[in-house]
Amino acid sequence: MYEMHIAPDDSSGLLVWHVIAKQAGNSLCGQAVDRGADGTRTDRHCLPCMRSFQDLMAAQAALSADGRADARTDARSDGRSDGLTV
Secondary structure: OEEEEEEEOOOOOOEEEEEEEOOOOEEOOOOEOOHHHOOOOOOOEOHHHHHHHHHHHHHHHHHHHHHOHHHOEEEOOOOOEEEEOO
């Protein structure tokens, strides 16, 4: 699981949303984030955090598609595929 918290961006000093793994002390970009500092609003996001999060979600989806029964292709009795089983 991941959380979003607001903290200054290292390069610009502007407040941005950072992504943090629940058990981690640092954001996905490596910046230390004070979890209790949220209370300010911003529409900006830390791009390195967002890229890392996107990569993590894509890798997790690929693993799920390769190994889980709910994301595999089932074959019909005539040998053709029924598509994805959800």
